[in-house]
Amino acid sequence: MKNFDVIIIGGSYAGLSASMALGRSLRNVLIIDSGKPCNRQTPYSHNFITHDGSTPKEISDLAKEQVLKYETVQFHEGEVVKMIKNATEYTVTTANSEEFYAKKLIIAAGIKDVMPDIPGFSECWGISILHCPYCxxxxxxxxxxGILSNGDIAFDFSKLVFNLTKDLTLFTNGKSGFILDQTDQLERNKIEITEDNIAEVQHENGQIQKIVFENSREVSLEALYAKIPFKQNINTEDLALELTEQGFIKVDAMHKTNIPGVFACGDNVTMMRSVANAVAQGNFTGAVVNRELAEEEF
Structure with missing residues (x-):
């Protein structure tokens, strides 16, 4: 079968959650997933009731097993390389030149973190170098x-982390971008600001041990939060999808993009990156898409 009611690009938490809502509504759904979730290196997932402390893979494997019990839902392993809007449907092409067709698209492909050029950083990402204090x-x-960031983002982020530990240092990896009032508040809370350029993150199996600077100075650490850039996992230019200033796919309250019939949910639309949030967004988006199909068919 090549024609579907809905194609979901991305088969992690948001995509699987959307597919369950659609499968339970008897919609013919194809999930296309590349098998490269952004949290694949993270040992444990937290802050998601009923699954607190499970591994990310345990959660997604169970979700996939439950979703595929619905006979109208199919799962295809592959990487989407092209999306085309036709007169009445969408064509989705994978890296193996396979083409699939659908009335609606849900983009739940997530984002790809762009690692800084610091030896040892990527090996610790998701293990002891963290993106989220809630997770x-x-x-x-x-x-x-420590917190690896600078300017307003680092200042605001430090308020959240300071609630969890008072042994906190801000690493700006270059000249500080804090205004005087921010510097005064950080100093008042005994949060040190280190401007030295980072040369290396030393670790053991992803567990951070210390940060080594270009001037050979070293600082021991047990955890490091980092705000790093990202890019979309899919080519948003295919459909001329509008992005926010931060680089997320822009959606309205119904998770509709600027292109009719194309929806988006999960990490690619929000800075609130968590399993629980992705599941909630996927469930809602699946219901919205089913409602739109029902309106059109009635």
Whole structure:
């Protein structure tokens, strides 16, 4: 079968959740997934009730097993390389030149983190170099912690992390971008600002040990939060999808993009990156897409 009611690009939490809502509504659905979730290196997932402490793979494997029990839902392993809008449908092409067709698209392909050119950083990402205090902060509470960021983002982020540990250092990896009032508040809370350029992150099997600077100075750490750039996993230019200033796919309250019939949910639309949020967004988007199909068919 090549023709579907809905093609979901991305088969992780948001995509699987959307497919369950659609499968239970008897919609013919194809999930296309490349098998490269952004949290594949993360050992444990937290802050998702009923699954707190499970591995990301355990959650997604169970979700996939449950979703595929619905006979109208299919799963295809592949990488989407092209999306085309036709008169009445969409054509989706994979890297193996396979073509599939659908009335509606849900983009739930997530994002790809762009690692800084710092030896040891990528090996620790998701393990002891963290993106989210809600997902991992409890596990490193009261430990010697750092934040790798600068300017307003770093200042605001430090407020969240300071609630979890008072042994906190800000690494700006170059000249500080804080205004005087921000610097005064950080100093008042005894948060050190280090402007030295980072040369290396030393670790053991992804567990950070210390940061080594270009001037050979070293700082021991047990955890490091980092705000790093990202890019979309799919080529948004194919359909001329509008992006936000931060680089997320722009959607309205119904998770509709600027292109009729194309929806998006999960990490590619929001900075709130968590399993729980992705599942909630996927469930909602699946219901919205089913409602739109029902309106058109009635």
């Amino acid at each position: 991992h902060g409890y596990e490193v509470r009261n430990k010697k912690t």
